[in-house]
Amino acid sequence: MNFLTTVVTLRAPGLTVGRLPLVIWQQATAAILFLLSVGPLIAGAIMLLMDRLAGTGFFLPERGGEPLLWQHLFWFFGHPEVYVVLLPALGAVLEVFPVFSRKPIFGYRLIVWATLVAGALSFVVWAHHMFVSGMDPRLAMPFSITTILISVPFALAVFAMLASLYRGSIAFELPMLWGLGFLAMFTVGGLTGIFLGSAPADIYLNGTYFVVAHFHYTLISAVIFGGYAGIYYWFPKMFGRMLGTRLGHVHFWSTLVFFNLVFFPLHWIGIAGMVRRIANPLQYDLVAPHQWINVVSTVALFGLILSQLVFLLNFGLSQWRGRAAPGNPWEAATLEWTTPSPPPHGNWGDAMPSVERGPYEYSVPGAGRDWLPQRVGAAGAGGRS
Numbered sequence: 001m002n003f004l005t006t007v008v009t010l011r012a013p014g015l016t017v018g019r020l021p022l023v024i025w026q027q028a029t030a031a032i033l034f035l036l037s038v039g040p041l042i043a044g045a046i047m048l049l050m051d052r053l054a055g056t057g058f059f060l061p062e063r064g065g066e067p068l069l070w071q072h073l074f075w076f077f078g079h080p081e082v083y084v085v086l087l088p089a090l091g092a093v094l095e096v097f098p099v100f101s102r103k104p105i106f107g108y109r110l111i112v113w114a115t116l117v118a119g120a121l122s123f124v125v126w127a128h129h130m131f132v133s134g135m136d137p138r139l140a141m142p143f144s145i146t147t148i149l150i151s152v153p154f155a156l157a158v159f160a161m162l163a164s165l166y167r168g169s170i171a172f173e174l175p176m177l178w179g180l181g182f183l184a185m186f187t188v189g190g191l192t193g194i195f196l197g198s199a200p201a202d203i204y205l206n207g208t209y210f211v212v213a214h215f216h217y218t219l220i221s222a223v224i225f226g227g228y229a230g231i232y233y234w235f236p237k238m239f240g241r242m243l244g245t246r247l248g249h250v251h252f253w254s255t256l257v258f259f260n261l262v263f264f265p266l267h268w269i270g271i272a273g274m275v276r277r278i279a280n281p282l283q284y285d286l287v288a289p290h291q292w293i294n295v296v297s298t299v300a301l302f303g304l305i306l307s308q309l310v311f312l313l314n315f316g317l318s319q320w321r322g323r324a325a326p327g328n329p330w331e332a333a334t335l336e337w338t339t340p341s342p343p344p345h346g347n348w349g350d351a352m353p354s355v356e357r358g359p360y361e362y363s364v365p366g367a368g369r370d371w372l373p374q375r376v377g378a379a380g381a382g383g384r385s
């Protein structure tokens with residue numbers, strides 16, 4: 001609610017909806033998805049509580065209930081929730097790409113529509129988590145179709161990102177490295193999602209480590225790579241100091257290597273038949289010839305965790321003795337970079353900028369700084385337009 005009301009009511013004069021940076025579109029879409037999906041989950045949790053404490057039987061067959069109803073309520077929340085986590089990180093990468101390729105983002109409107117379509121579709125795919133749950137098998141076909149359809153808007157977003165790089169003057173600064181890492185890892189996760197969305201393939205792969213590998217490549221690539229793209233990009237704005245690049249490179253490359261060493265082998269062991277959530281250690285015997293994969297993955301996980309300690313060290317050191325950041329160290333074209341670093345209270349002090357051009361129209365090679373918004377009016381002049 002806070003994000004949504006901020007987007008609706010607190011925009012600067014001239015910042016029309018069509019000029020919103022893509023990260024704001026992604027954040028707003030995620031907020032809507034969360035609002036619409038979390039209700040059924042809470043309802044399900046209350047029903048579960050009633051079953052346990054008040055003698056109701058929503059999920060209990062012996063009282064006329066339906067155990068699958070719990071799964072339906074959970075996954076009706078669960079799939080949109082994936083996008084609640086993914087979209088803001090995707091948005092951060094969409095901010096980073098135009099800045100470090102010195103080109104406007106390709107297909108701004110296309111990306112906005114793709115995001116909204118993916119958001120809407122995310123409410124009609126949930127049963128792809130339940131192909132082997134015992135639900136009516138005739139439901140597999142429509143849910144397979146919607147699931148494979150939902151890869152279309154995401155593929156469009158990926159192609160738009162690639163087109164934004166095409167013939168760009170790419171600067172491999174740290175935020176861009178994280179953004180490219182996100183793009184590569186997320187594409188791997190998107191491709192395995194197409195396999196899993198197909199019911200015949202999913203009947204075999206459901207509940208195996210292939211699923212674990214898939215969702216780490218989508219969700220964790222977003223959280224880790226997209227999240228760090230945002231942190232490395234906005235750190236100078238947030239704290240007024242540059243984040244150290246040497247430790248930053250150690251952090252990025254070690255994270256990239258260990259992330260893949262942890263999660264890529266899980267595809268193989270999943271296809272080999274290793275299931276998730278093993279309660280009985282004897283079940284490991286079933287995949288004994290492939291146990292080395294589990295060992296590699298586990299050892300690499302410690303490397304992945306240690307790499308994050310490098311980041312924490314860098315984060316702390318840079319706060320304390322990082323190089324002072326100018327207002328716009330990356331020569332970015334969006335509004336937040338027109339404030340000092342870190343921004344004063346109210347962001348622009350007592351002046352409110354007015355926006356006259358689109359969010360990415362100025363990040364072309366050789367563009368001067370004439371795009372800085374005019375400072376007119378006083379704060380509180382109203383944000384709507």
Ligand SMILES: [Cu+2]
Pocket residue numbers: 078079125126128129
């Ligand atoms: Cu899903």
